[in-house]
Amino acid sequence: MxxxxxxxxxxxxxxxxxxxxxxxxxxxxxxxxxxxxxxxxxxxxxxxxxxxxxxxxxxxxxxxxxxxxxxxxxxxxxxxxxxxxxxxxxxxxxxxxxxxxxxxxxxxxxxxxxxxxxxxxxxxxKTRATARYRRIACATDFYTPSRVALEKTAELFPKADFQLIHAYHVPFEGWQKAEYVKKDVEKAERKVFDEFLEEIDPETRKRVTTHLVYGSPGGALRKDIRESETDLLVLGTHGESALRHASIGSTANELLRSLPIDTLVVTHSAEHA
CATH class of the missing domain: 3.40.50.620 (HUPs)
Structure with a gap:
């Protein structure tokens, strides 16, 4: 415990x-x-x-x-x-x-x-403690800090369900507007997502639902929070660099400011806490 x-x-x-x-x-x-x-x-x-x-x-x-x-x-x-x-x-x-x-x-x-x-x-x-955290959203960019954040949060909240969210976009989208390009990128991102899931411990993986979303991390998280009644947002960071190098990039500080739900920030070093 x-x-x-x-x-x-x-x-x-x-x-x-x-x-x-x-x-x-x-x-x-x-x-x-x-x-x-x-x-x-x-x-x-x-x-x-x-x-x-x-x-x-x-x-x-x-x-x-x-x-x-x-x-x-x-x-x-x-x-x-x-x-x-x-x-x-x-x-x-x-x-x-x-x-x-x-x-x-x-x-x-x-x-x-x-x-x-x-x-x-x-x-x-940010919100009143009216109930336990039961539905938790975790942002991921497939790097180690986001995996650590998910697994650490799963330890802290063993009865909660998790939405693991990754947002992607088409590189140089202004020049690559063909639909097949978007589909190829989505297929590649899904492959990496599946590989990332294999790195997560099996017990945690049973409680995870994945969301691969086209768009910005901020937009993807806002959509999930709005549609799924998320109780808690989790952001993984790279230790002392924290908000400047959060696992979802430069949007972390903005998400902490703007999203109206409680937010758990887990550093890479917290893996051994």
């Missing part, structure tokens, strides 16, 4: 959704939660321990889950990743900073830093 869950809070309303989801997962996994509020030394003298404990208890709903409070004296972005390492956590849970007038979720620098440096998967929560 997974280990501890680390969840960060700055006492804003957006963090409450992350806390609720962390508690729901802790109940499902029979584990405990470490609730982190970082005390930035640049902001002056911190409140007393008693004041902090009272504030922490005020954001916790009634629950039988064991919750430990941590108050590292460090910037939030450094602190959350550090606590996860110290606690031997299996997951970090964070809330999106806020929702702006352009219908985008603003992640904030702390979320971006944690994603790039976390030793474990990072769950960015």
């Amino acid at each position: 997974p280990g501890k869950i680390v969840v960060g809070t700055d006492f804003r309303a957006e963090a409450d959704r992350a806390i609720d989801r962390a508690l729901e997962l802790a109940k499902e996994w029979n584990t405990e939660v470490v609730l982190v509020h970082a005390l930035d030394p640049a902001l002056g003298d911190p409140p007393t321990r008693g004041e902090l404990d009272k504030r922490m208890r005020s954001v916790l709903p009634d629950s039988d889950i064991k919750v430990t409070f941590r108050y590292p004296i460090e910037r939030a972005d450094y602190a959350i990743a550090s606590v996860a390492k110290e606690e031997g956590a299996s997951l970090i849970v964070l809330g999106a900073a806020r929702f702006n007038s352009m219908k985008d979720f603003l992640l904030g620098t702390a979320v971006d830093y944690v994603i790039r440096h976390s030793p474990v998967p990072v769950l960015v929560v």
